[in-house]
Amino acid sequence: RKEVEQDPGPFNVPEGATVAFNCTYSNSASQSFFWYRQDCRKEPKLLMSVYSSGNEDGRFTAQLNRASQYISLLIRDSKLSDSATYLCVVNMLLASKGMRFGAGTRLTVKP
Amino acid sequence: DTGVSQDPRHKITKRGQNVTFRCDPISEHNRLYWYRQTLGQGPEFLTYFQNEAQLEKSRLLSDRFSAERPKGSFSTLEIQRTEQGDSAMYLCASGRGNEQFFGPGTRLTVL
Numbered sequence: 001r002k003e004v005e006q007d008p009g010p011f012n013v014p015e016g017a018t019v020a021f022n023c024t025y026s027n028s029a030s031q032s033f034f035w036y037r038q039d040c041r042k043e044p045k046l047l048m049s050v051y052s053s054g055n056e057d058g059r060f061t062a063q064l065n066r067a068s069q070y071i072s073l074l075i076r077d078s079k080l081s082d083s084a085t086y087l088c089v090v091n092m093l094l095a096s097k098g099m100r101f102g103a104g105t106r107l108t109v110k111p
Numbered sequence: 112d113t114g115v116s117q118d119p120r121h122k123i124t125k126r127g128q129n130v131t132f133r134c135d136p137i138s139e140h141n142r143l144y145w146y147r148q149t150l151g152q153g154p155e156f157l158t159y160f161q162n163e164a165q166l167e168k169s170r171l172l173s174d175r176f177s178a179e180r181p182k183g184s185f186s187t188l189e190i191q192r193t194e195q196g197d198s199a200m201y202l203c204a205s206g207r208g209n210e211q212f213f214g215p216g217t218r219l220t221v222l
Contacts (some may be wrong), residue, residue, distance in 0.1 A: 004153075032209050043202060043213035044154065087153050091209055097167050098144050098159030099211065103152050111140070 001026050006088050006102035014110055017078050021105045023071040023088030029097075033064055034089040035073050038104065044087055047073075078109045112135070113213035117203050118142030123220045124193055131189045134218045143186050144180055144211060146202040154202055160186060192222045 006023045013019050033050040050062040050071055088089040088102035114137040124130050136143050141162050146154035157169045162183040180186040190197055198221045204211040
């Protein structure tokens with residue numbers, strides 16, 4: 001079983017749509033969680049951290065359910081510029097382990 | 112530009128040759144990570160350093176791969192006796208807390 005699993009996508013949505021991505025992780029020692037964004041032929045960049053209480057950054061909302069080992073990302077009012085691959089990331093640094101990335105979910109927002 | 116640099120940006124080699132890649136992290140970052148990414152996949156964890164100590168190495172890595180960070184600053188990743196399956200983008204990232212900053216990557220093509 002992969003350590004981090006995501007919806008494979010691709011997601012093709014019209015501008016203004018709301019889209020949700022899901023992610024599950026297998027290691028209960030995981031301590032912190034993130035969503036990264038990767039544009040085509042570019043390096044990944046941090047989009048937002050994910051906290052147990054849930055957190056929001058503008059049109060983006062991230063949720064974490066530790067009991068279910070589940071992470072989500074919701075994008076509201078999607079823009080053309082949101083088109084990218086969204087990577088779920090799990091961090092186990094306290095266990096002296098590095099970060100683990102999911103395979104990514106590709107989003108295309110169309111006019 | 113995140114401040115993480117990698118050299119070379121592209122490397123074409125023949126099967127069986129050895130290659131070495133370099134990563135220069137952001138100077139105040141004590142953590143350094145190497146990943147491998149192939150088309151349509153998320154970054155696959157290879158190894159992780161905290162200062163000069165290599166704290167984790169992926170079980171996916173064969174003995175042909177070795178990484179060093181001799182003074183806790185720059186790092187090198189060497190692949191010996193390259194195989195066609197080694198063709199990928201090799202990404203380096205550095206960080207101090209939870210966030211990672213990625214370099215532009217080295218694209219390796221093994222003929």
